[in-house]
Amino acid sequence: xxxxxxxxxxxxxxxxxxxxxxxxxxxxxxxxxxxxxxxxxxxxxxxxxxxxxxxxxxxxxxxxxxxxxxxxxxxxxxxxxxxxxxxxxxxxxxxxxxxxxxxxxxxxxxxxxxxxxxxxxxxxxxxxxxxxxxxxxxxxxxxxxxxxxxxxxxxxxxxxxxxxxxxxxxxxxxxxxxxxxxxxxxxxxxxxxxxxxxxxxxxxxxxxxxxxxxxxxxxxxxxxxxxxxxxxxxxxxxxxxxxxxxxxxxxxxxxxxxxxxxxxxxx
Amino acid sequence: xxxxxxxxxxxxxxxxxxxxxxxxxxxxxxxxxxxxxxxxxxxxxxxxxxxxxxxxxxxxxxxxxxxxxxxxxxxxxxxxxxxxxxxxxxxxxxxxxxxxxxxxxxxxxxxxxxxxxxxxxxxxxxxxxxxxxxxxxxxxxxxxxxxxxxxxxxxxxxxxxxxxxxxxxxxxxxxxxxxxxxxxxxxxxxxxxxxxxxxxxxxxxxxxxxxxxxxxxxxxxxxxxxxxxxxxxxxxxxxxxxxxxxxxx
Numbered sequence: 001x002x003x004x005x006x007x008x009x010x011x012x013x014x015x016x017x018x019x020x021x022x023x024x025x026x027x028x029x030x031x032x033x034x035x036x037x038x039x040x041x042x043x044x045x046x047x048x049x050x051x052x053x054x055x056x057x058x059x060x061x062x063x064x065x066x067x068x069x070x071x072x073x074x075x076x077x078x079x080x081x082x083x084x085x086x087x088x089x090x091x092x093x094x095x096x097x098x099x100x101x102x103x104x105x106x107x108x109x110x111x112x113x114x115x116x117x118x119x120x121x122x123x124x125x126x127x128x129x130x131x132x133x134x135x136x137x138x139x140x141x142x143x144x145x146x147x148x149x150x151x152x153x154x155x156x157x158x159x160x161x162x163x164x165x166x167x168x169x170x171x172x173x174x175x176x177x178x179x180x181x182x183x184x185x186x187x188x189x190x191x192x193x194x195x196x197x198x199x200x201x202x203x204x205x206x207x208x209x210x211x212x213x214x215x216x217x218x219x220x221x222x223x224x225x226x227x228x229x230x231x232x233x234x235x236x237x238x239x240x241x242x243x244x245x246x247x248x249x250x251x252x253x254x255x256x257x258x259x260x261x262x263x264x265x266x267x
Numbered sequence: 268x269x270x271x272x273x274x275x276x277x278x279x280x281x282x283x284x285x286x287x288x289x290x291x292x293x294x295x296x297x298x299x300x301x302x303x304x305x306x307x308x309x310x311x312x313x314x315x316x317x318x319x320x321x322x323x324x325x326x327x328x329x330x331x332x333x334x335x336x337x338x339x340x341x342x343x344x345x346x347x348x349x350x351x352x353x354x355x356x357x358x359x360x361x362x363x364x365x366x367x368x369x370x371x372x373x374x375x376x377x378x379x380x381x382x383x384x385x386x387x388x389x390x391x392x393x394x395x396x397x398x399x400x401x402x403x404x405x406x407x408x409x410x411x412x413x414x415x416x417x418x419x420x421x422x423x424x425x426x427x428x429x430x431x432x433x434x435x436x437x438x439x440x441x442x443x444x445x446x447x448x449x450x451x452x453x454x455x456x457x458x459x460x461x462x463x464x465x466x467x468x469x470x471x472x473x474x475x476x477x478x479x480x481x482x483x484x485x486x487x488x489x490x491x492x493x494x495x496x497x498x499x500x501x502x503x504x505x506x507x508x509x510x511x512x513x514x515x516x
Binding site for chain 2: 021023024027028031034035038103104105106107108109110176261262264265266
């Protein structure tokens with residue numbers, strides 16, 4: 001009894017399609033970026049330009065409101081926004097991956113990890129356009145990169161793994177329950193304000209410190225922000241990161257195992 | 268060894284939209300497959316106890332009306348879904364041409380659209396390199412190859428998609444209806460290419476309504492109805508049985 005396919009040397013039926021079919025998500029991700037900025041003067045550098053203007057505008061106003069040094073605040077804000085832009089896109093676009101690409105899934109084998117790979121790779125390209133803005137902000141505000149800044153690299157790799165896992169976790173369930181992506185977008189919007197991106201971690205005191213210490217989004221943001229702005233990772237960072245990643249990956253595996261036989265009928 | 272062995276396979280899927288208010292009998296005529304109520308969910312029994320085996324050289328035609336289970340059978344063979352019960356063994360590399368044009372992005376040029384569809388079908392680096400040389404000369408789009416696909420006529424789009432779909436050679440090919448191509452002058456060339464592709468293939472499985480296609484291409488036929496195989500055998504017998512059905516209807 002059962003279902004058996006005996007093939008050799010076929011990238012679409014291998015055990016790790018994310019690796020064997022990497023060209024598929026790579027080309028798709030590149031096409032997504034190309035098409036989004038086709039026929040525009042700056043091309044993908046619109047991403048950098050819009051982040052740059054956001055940082056300048058917000059730093060100018062909010063450093064005054066929060067009574068912070070404008071230079072220090074601008075760096076903190078740039079680091080936080082760069083990370084947040086990636087995290088929120090990876091989650092919300094990752095959740096709709098099956099819905100968005102269901103037409104392709106109807107006729108050919110298109111594994112979840114390849115769909116997730118496309119979304120994550122595309123947002124990694126955007127992250128790479130945003131990162132120079134963060135570095136420019138750093139130097140304009142009289143700071144500089146240090147050897148600690150190299151920790152951005154493992155940070156980015158970790159965010160890549162997180163992105164793929166969160167998409168595999170959410171995309172099948174979102175295809176079944178079509179209101180889930182809306183709920184996810186609302187939660188992300190709320191978390192944007194509840195996570196220290198505009199405001200500083202030490203401004204949340206007492207019981208409100210939970211929004212800093214117990215907030216997985218803050219941990220994910222600090223993967224990029226902390227090394228970029230030259231600060232130490234917050235206390236218990238390793239524990240918090242392991243929990244966030246561990247739970248996400250475990251739920252992704254669970255989601256994949258429980259939905260893979262039914263997914264096709266949800267397209 | 269290239270082969271396909273299907274033993275007593277059944278496959279059903281839930282209908283998520285609320286169609287339960289309609290009478291079963293009515294759904295039967297609309298969808299064709301048999302529908303059973305499974306608890307709160309409405310299930311479509313797309314395949315019911317289907318068995319057959321195919322060997323190299325077999326040109327297997329799946330004949331039947333809409334909703335009889337032909338396309339579902341192809342989806343199982345493509346590995347898109349797995350059977351609920353029974354066993355399905357597929358040996359050999361499968362080329363699934365159930366839907367065509369997958370991976371073609373109309374905003375990109377014809378030339379930029381060659382690689383992705385082939386990679387989705389599992390093409391290797393060497394195959395992609397060869398495709399870049401051979402597909403353009405076969406589809407004869409000339410300077411249009413460097414223009415976005417959205418500027419193409421339907422006939423030109425069909426040529427591009429046909430050229431890509433019929434480039435790869437695999438042990439097993441799955442087709443939902445014969446690949447028809449748009450413009451007149453290309454048809455002869457396309458038919459020659461299809462014949463060549465079929466000749467190079469171990470097992471061909473084609474789902475169709477066309478008895479003409481069955482008699483020109485196939486050597487083995489299954490007539491499907493309501494998810495079951497009602498006839499399994501040679502072409503002559505199949506055509507006779509199918510003609511009889513048509514009279515009864």
